[in-house]
Amino acid sequence: MADYWNIAPGMENALKELFSRKTPAEVTLEFVIPEKDFNNAGKGSSEVKNLLKRLGVDSDVLRRIAVASYEAEINVAAHSIGGKMTSLIYEDMIHIKFEDSGPGIADINQAMIPGFSTADDLVREFGFGAGLGLPNIQKNSDALHISSEYGKPTLVEFLIFYG
Amino acid sequence: MTLKDIVVLLEGEVLGTEVDLSRDVPCAFGSDLISDILMCTKEPTLLLTGLTNNQVIRLSDMIDVVAIIFVRGKRPLLDVIAMAEERGLPIVTTKMTLYRSSGLLYNAGLRSCKI
Numbered sequence: 001m002a003d004y005w006n007i008a009p010g011m012e013n014a015l016k017e018l019f020s021r022k023t024p025a026e027v028t029l030e031f032v033i034p035e036k037d038f039n040n041a042g043k044g045s046s047e048v049k050n051l052l053k054r055l056g057v058d059s060d061v062l063r064r065i066a067v068a069s070y071e072a073e074i075n076v077a078a079h080s081i082g083g084k085m086t087s088l089i090y091e092d093m094i095h096i097k098f099e100d101s102g103p104g105i106a107d108i109n110q111a112m113i114p115g116f117s118t119a120d121d122l123v124r125e126f127g128f129g130a131g132l133g134l135p136n137i138q139k140n141s142d143a144l145h146i147s148s149e150y151g152k153p154t155l156v157e158f159l160i161f162y163g
Numbered sequence: 164m165t166l167k168d169i170v171v172l173l174e175g176e177v178l179g180t181e182v183d184l185s186r187d188v189p190c191a192f193g194s195d196l197i198s199d200i201l202m203c204t205k206e207p208t209l210l211l212t213g214l215t216n217n218q219v220i221r222l223s224d225m226i227d228v229v230a231i232i233f234v235r236g237k238r239p240l241l242d243v244i245a246m247a248e249e250r251g252l253p254i255v256t257t258k259m260t261l262y263r264s265s266g267l268l269y270n271a272g273l274r275s276c277k278i
Contacts, residue, residue: 038218042221042224046225059227063204066226067204070222074197126197127195127214132196132199132202
C-alpha cells in the first residue's frame with residue numbers, strides 16, 4: 001500500500017502529543033456512504049458540523065472541518081463502490097476516517113495535483129470532478145493521511161484541532 | 164449591496180416563499196464546479212451558478228452562502244427549492260448568463276470573495 005502524509009506547518013508538536021494520548025474519543029459518529037448516492041451524500045458532514053456547532057466550535061474552524069469532510073464524503077460516493085465515514089470527536093480536535101471498499105487510487109501524488117480528476121460523466125453532471133477534492137481536504141486539515149493502492153480499499157483520514 | 168438590489172439589477176425572479184432580501188451581501192463567487200465553490204471558506208458569499216441539483220443547496224451547510232443566483236434561466240426542481248426553504252436560504256433565477264450577471268454586479272461595486 002502507498003501512503004501519503006501531510007502535516008500543516010506548526011502542527012508537528014500537537015501531533016506528537018496526540019500519538020501519546022490514551023483518552024478515547026468523547027463521541028463517535030458513523031455514516032454509511034453508498035456508491036453514487038448523490039441525494040444523500042454530504043448528510044454525514046452536515047450532521048457532524050451541526051453537532052460541533054452545538055458544542056461551541058469556532059465558525060472558521062467549523063467551515064474547514066465541514067469542507068474537508070464533505071469533499072472526502074463526496075469522493076467515497078463518486079469514486080468508490082461504497083464505504084463509511086467515522087468521526088471521532090475529542091475535547092480539542094476531530095479525527096475523521098473515510099474507509100471504502102475499493103477500487104483504490106493508482107497514483108496518490110497524481111490525485112493530489114489540483115485539477116487532476118478521474119470522475120465519470122454522471123459525477124461531472126452533478127458539478128463534481130473539478131479535481132480539487134483531495135487538495136481542498138489538505139488545505140483545510142491540520143494533518144492528512146491517505147493509504148491506498150489500485151485494486152485495494154482506500155483510507156483517507158484527517159485531523160483538525162479546535163482546542 | 165443588499166440582496167434586493169441584486170435581484171433588481173439581474174432582473175431576477177425570487178423562488179420560494181418568505182425570503183428575506185434585506186441581508187447585506189459583501190462579495191460574490193461564480194462557478195459550476197462544487198469543489199471550486201468550496202474554496203470560499205473565508206467569508207459570507209453570494210453564489211452565482213448554473214448548477215441546480217440538491218448538492219448545490221447542501222453546500223450551504225458547509226460554507227456561508229448568503230444566497231444563490233441560478234444563471235442562464237436555470238430553475239431547480241421543487242424538492243431542491245424546498246431544501247433551500249428549510250435552510251432559510253434565498254434562491255433567485257435570472258435569464259442572464261454567468262458572465263453578464265458577474266459583470267453587472269462587479270460594475271455595481273460587488274467584489275469577488277477571498278479564496
